[in-house]
Amino acid sequence: MSVLCCGLLLGGPVVAGAAAAPSAHTRTGQESHGRGTPVSAEKLYTLDSAQAVAAELRGAGFDDGAVRHGVVAYRLVYRTVDPEGRPTTASGLLVLPLHSERRLRAVSFTHGTGVHKNDSPSMSRGSFVSAPVIAHASAGAAGVAPDYLGMGKGPGPHPWMDIDSETTASLDMLRAARTFAPRTGHVLERPVQVTGFSQGASAALALGRALRAGEDRWFRLGALAPVSGAYDFGGTELSALLAGRLDAKSGVLYAAYTLVAFNRLHHVYEQPGEVFRAPYDGTVEALFDGAHTGEQLMRGTPATLGELLTPRGRELLAHPTGPLAAALRTTDAVCTDWTPRTPARLYLATGDEQAATANTTRCRKALLRNGADVPVVDVGPVDYHGSRHLGSNVAATADIVRWFRQLREK
Structure with a gap:
């Protein structure tokens, strides 16, 4: 964005x-x-x-x-x-x-x-x-x-x-x-x-x-x-995001970017459908390819985290484990x-x-x-x-x- x-x-x-x-x-x-x-x-x-x-x-x-x-x-x-x-x-x-x-x-x-x-x-x-x-x-x-x-x-x-x-x-x-x-x-x-x-x-x-x-x-x-x-980021920020203490749309965008960007380097999930609900599991990764504008990202994502994330996706952000947890410790x-x-x-x-x-x-x-x-x-x-x-x-x-x-x- x-x-x-x-x-x-x-x-x-x-x-x-x-x-x-x-x-x-x-x-x-x-x-x-x-x-x-x-x-x-x-x-x-x-x-x-x-x-x-x-x-x-x-x-x-x-x-x-x-x-x-x-x-x-x-x-x-x-x-x-x-x-x-x-x-x-x-x-x-x-x-x-x-x-x-x-x-x-x-x-x-x-x-x-x-x-x-x-x-x-x-x-x-x-x-x-x-x-x-x-x-x-x-x-x-x-x-x-x-x-x-x-x-x-x-x-x-x-x-x-x-x-x-x-x-x-x-x-x-x-x-x-x-x-x-x-x-x-x-x-x-x-x-x-x-x-x-x-x-x-x-x-x-x-x-x-x-x-x-x-x-x-x-x-x-x-x-x-x-x-x-x-x-x-892995503690205070993601907790505030998931608890709804931050702007809702910003929370959607940051949650999506976190999962997509960290997956590229650290293999957080196997398939987008594990963490993103349909239809976003088939579209959200492409929105972060560097060629899409902020306006396109805004239009291509939902208004709430509940519409974006599967239970597994939310759990990963709430309680990071494995490679994601290790990467967030560095961050x-x-x-x-x-x-x-x-x-x-x-x-x-x-x-x-x-x-x-x-x-x-x-x-x-x-x-x-x-x-x-x-x-x-x-x-x-x-x-x-x-x-x-x-x-x-x-x-x-x-x-x-x-x-x-x-x-x-x-």
């Missing part, structure tokens, strides 16, 4: 005070597959003045108060690895400020859920998924945003909520941006300011964890500000098995209809147990296209742009 349809979001043992060990996939080394090597770079557009950027941001519904520069935007296609560690390519958006310092701090923004390949930063100008990147660049940073595997110009289906591949795609996009930046007269500094929304909030925490663990020779974590994530570890040692904040909106705010509460408590007292910032009741969840990204972006700029200027 388009993020404008439903917002789509999304977000082990505790090792206090420790950085996480590299995962099996990210441990594959950058050099082994030329990871982070640019394959192509395409200039997408130039907003040649602060006034032009301000108009672009306002048109997308975002704050323009921190704009200082015009910007130039590029789509990078780069080498990375798939969930099995095999070579593949991905794309992403790099936005640079005009008439700025030669040395730039990178801000990595990881976006919320979309189902069509175009629901990604490098494919959507002046949109909900690209506006935060433009906003950070216009404030004097290098805005870096992976499209994720299977999105944008990437081949194959998107491995939704697969933390390992979100991390490798994000880290390799940073590497590609660093390699490309000198062609524009810039170099990227070592510290990276990391943020992300919804699905991208979990991805941001995972990228921060990788940078903290030294998984890149150059970049290190400079600051962290995820927004409205489902950090305890849900983004707050529990590491400690940020840099400035960090967690953003949310009270009344979020898609990401239960208890996810953020649990994340903060887990980080505190590990020795990091990370404050929670409630951005208040800001709606975007009728969604408090989407509104949290708009409101938080304005605050994070200013906060990150203050940190850079210290």
Whole structure:
């Protein structure tokens, strides 16, 4: 689905005070597959003045108060690895400020859920998924945003909520941006300011964890500000979804995407009819092929979970076992098995209809147990296209742009 349809979001043992060990996939080394090597770079557009950027941001519904520069935007296609560690390519958006310092701090923004390949930063100008990147660049940073595997110009289906591949795609996009930046007269500094929304909030925490663990020779974590994530996806989020505490249609879409996406990687069910009721058992998997729009997904799914799920499908989400449970443990570890040692904040909106705010509460408590007292910032009741969840990204972006700029200027 388009993020404008439903917002789509999304977000082990505790090792206090420790950085996480590299995962099996990210441990594959950058050099082994030329990871982070640019394959192509395409200039997408130039907003040649602060006034032009301000108009672009306002048109997308975002704050323009921190704009200082015009910007130039590029789509990078780069080498990375798939969930099995095999070579593949991905794309992403790099936005640079005009008439700025030669040395730039990178801000990595990881976006919320979309189902069509175009629901990604490098494919959507002046949109909900690209506006935060433009906003950070216009404030004097290098805005870096992976499209994720299977999105944008990437081949194959998107491995939704697969933390390992979100991390490798994000880290390799940073590497590609660093390699490309000198062609524009810039170099990227070592510290990276990391943020992300919804699905991208979990991805941001995972990228921060990788940078903290030294998984890149150059970049290190400079600051962290995820927004409205489902950090305890397998517990808090799925429980709230099944209990009807979240928006009903969003719950249908997330339940469907969870089963389809996790089945692709982890063999959760044999036949769709085991988990989806007719007629959706014959149609729902195709809706998540990257070629269907959010509107098509909305029309092609029912209004309630009872119409979508079989008893077996509901039981799998309520009490995950086997490969699904193991995969969800990895997804849900983004707050529990590491400690940020840099400035960090967690953003949310009270009344979020898609990401239960208890996810953020649990994340903060887990980080505190590990020795990091990370404050929670409630951005208040800001709606975007009728969604408090989407509104949290708009409101938080304005605050994070200013906060990150203050940190850079210290």
